[in-house]
């Protein structure tokens with residue numbers, strides 16, 4: 240069983256943004272509780288290559304911003320590693336800066352679609368070259384001289400939205416973005432605190448260009464996506480009770496809490512507070528023997544997109560048929576997460592069916608052990624390390640290293656909580 244309490248590691252989405260917005264602000268910025276995961280370190284390395292002074296001291300990062308147009312032409316190719324957030328958001332910033340740069344990433348990044356970002360940036364007047372009409376890396380950007388855009392987003396994606404918002408800061412007129420469905424809004428919240436002129440009215444976002452962003456100190460709350468593995472581990476492992484402290488509870492991220500409630504899971508939110516414009520609280524999670532199935536689709540999907548692999552595992556332990564639909568986006572994450580989840584859970588004896596845009600899971604099932612193919616996807620590795628807590632035989636991951644992308648110290652944390 241899992242027992243105890245711990246302070247949650249910093250949020251990945253917020254950590255990326257804090258580095259990026261600090262780098263293009265004017266002056267000194269302190270970022271506290273920064274996530275020292277591989278993805279966020281890739282963001283730091285890209286901005287260092289563009290002349291930004293960034294110092295890491297423990298869990299704090301100090302950034303000396305060089306102003307909105309103060310980035311220097313990179314002295315090397317910008318390598319984003321495994322990070323979709325880094326490449327997509329940085330493209331919005333590079334589009335506004337008058338130099339040329341080239342972006343590359345690892346094998347997984349080279350398969351992830353970029354046209355969703357390069358198309359609107361081209362519409363704004365940016366010249367971009369890349370494989371298959373700038374859909375895949377390597378991508379070359381020639382920035383500067385942007386015009387505004389009036390854009391209806393074809394996908395519900397915070398990364399695409401953020402790239403366009405960032406480019407809009409540099410344009411010669413205002414821009415309007417219409418979201419398809421509400422995605423995480425950390426960019427809007429944080430950029431406003433840096434002095435950007437952004438107005439949000441439900442799905443409509445209006446951005447006026449600015450001359451400068453102010454410097455800011457940013458406190459990074461804990462990452463609910465990282466917490467979700469411990470949440471599910473606690474809900475499904477007999478006798479467990481865990482207190483997770485300092486969890487970011489921004490409404491655009493808490494879809495998993497709504498799902499757990501619908502499934503009869505026992506979670507109490509305590510000590511809710513606002514820190515740096517974001518809602519934060521502590522979660523008291525208890526073993527829940529009477530879980531029931533649910534349906535997950537439509538507008539909730541962007542609010543839990545990264546949690547679907549671990550929710551699928553939860554569904555194997557719930558009575559009835561859980562249906563997950565409208566989640567095609569899972570196919571273009573670090574791995575095809577519909578296929579990697581379904582194939583691996585099948586191997587463990589789950590009753591699960593793959594759909595074009597999701598999956599159907601029939602519970603409750605006893606799971607057996609086996610060898611898991613992670614495809615070096617951190618969310619898949621963490622999901623199946625939780626499955627190991629309830630499986631009959633041992634589960635072996637073909638790669639554990641990838642967990643460092645978003646949750647360094649995760650395996651040690653689990654072994655500390657295991658009683």
Ligand SMILES: O=C(O)C1=C[C@@H](OP(=O)(O)O)[C@@H](O)[C@H](O)C1
Nearest residue numbers: 252324395396397398399544545
């Ligand atoms: O903006 C962000 O920080 C993120 C947005 C999501 O991607 P999409 O917005 O492309 O779905 C999510 O999957 C990713 O882990 C982080």
Ligand SMILES: C=C(OP(=O)(O)O)C(=O)O
Nearest residue numbers: 321322323324545572618
């Ligand atoms: C999809 C993810 O990240 P990214 O898109 O930044 O690679 C994730 O962390 O699950």
